[in-house]
Amino acid sequence: MDAPAPPTGYRPDAFPPFAVTVDLIVLTIQDDRLRAVVVERGVDPYAGAWALPGGFVRIDEDLPEAASRELAEETGLTAADVHLEQVASYGRPGRDPRMRVVTIAYLALAAHLPELRPGTDASAARFADVDELLGRPGALAFDHGRLLADGVERARAKLEYSPLATAFCPPEFTVAELRRVYEVVWGVSLDPRNFHRKVTGTPGFLVPTGRSTARQGGRPAALFRVGDTQVLHPPITRRDG
């Protein structure tokens, strides 16, 4: 694609040209493990290595639009299905050997992801265990290890004071399902009784639907929807037993 038609006052030599991309940290929970979408790169640099999904921002789209589009291309999820928020930007010279590129990282949280289909510049896509990726420096191409770490830390912090954990759950969920989200993302184990008291006692967090689940073995659990509150008072604190 060529440069856009120069509008009034446009001086193409007045600023250094950058490539701008959005990269996605797409998190979900599978088998009680926190997983992230990674794609296998089909072209150099890092051909054959795993990287976060992402791509160039088009000349006529906003940053959140670009993130939504890339998310749909890589996972088939629409913006209505997931929580999507900007995390941070990265622009160290040399982070991409091909060109000068600034990347805006977006965090996407989803309850259940459909089958992954590889994008145009990726030959494969899969879910990778987040702890394993973070424990192995260089597991991801470019500086994507840092992007992933920053995104995961953002998610971990926001569980405390926002209803973000419900983004990992289906529209209706039980307190135990919500607790598993906190336990998996934080990597801790929480007391079911205290957790139940806290989440049901925080005003506006959970709305009972009246229904309950019948599951194999054990008492049926009440089903909840997420409420209106965007900030939890009191918060769900991280240091629990």
Next chain:
Amino acid sequence: MDAPAPPTGYRPDAFPPFAVTVDLIVLTIQDDRLRAVVVERGVDPYAGAWALPGGFVRIDEDLPEAASRELAEETGLTAADVHLEQVASYGRPGRDPRMRVVTIAYLALAAHLPELRPGTDASAARFADVDELLGRPGALAFDHGRLLADGVERARAKLEYSPLATAFCPPEFTVAELRRVYEVVWGVSLDPRNFHRKVTGTPGFLVPTGRSTARQGGRPAALFRVGDTQVLHPPITRRDG
């Protein structure tokens, strides 16, 4: 400036060229008011209007470097004197009528700022009252009103759980000076006795220097330095009397 020499695999038509800038939200406290540095634009668009200081990222520098450089150019402050952190990025098409530009906003907090000297593309610089700027939509050029609002909200939130408030204070300060920071930034009034108990009781927040200030009228106050802790436990909560 021209595009860099094409390295291997470089395809100049593969991505749309963007301008990348860093803009600064430089906050300080003057006369018990929260103030931000604004510059008067000397060129179109928005010539004569006030805007946040900032400028193009150079082809060979990292984003924090660019923020530090712009900060030094506009205020004379070096990175050692201030707290500097990235806030968010903005890239809506049309936000700058001249070209497609992505801006990374940085938050800078300083105790006492020297005289401001206008940068190359600004004809004047001054401190503006933050509440007044935020209360008047369109007070700032481009989308800088939103940048300022996001930066101020970041600062307000981080006062709760980080020692960020000390960035507004000189190296040695009293509990009352620190309390004034919280009161001014949050726009509330805090009980001096409870505040004293909380900040001195949070481990690692304040380190007594042993010295004290003699000031006009009233008992001398003990002087403190900031401690090592980066996260306050328990936090300094916002809803106080």
Next chain:
DNA sequence: ATCATAGTCGTCACACTGACGAGAACAGGG
């Protein structure tokens, strides 16, 4: 019926909080 499993409610001690009293250490004026 009995057991295993999982969900929900209750109790207790402890920590933190907001509201407020009271003393300590200064400056300035009579």
Next chain:
DNA sequence: CCCTGTTCTCGTCAGTGTGACGACTATGAT
């Protein structure tokens, strides 16, 4: 020198949130 005003600092007390843990409830499996 004493009094007063000001600011800093320490204490007290009731209300609330929290972690640890006991107890009860409601299902499926045997």
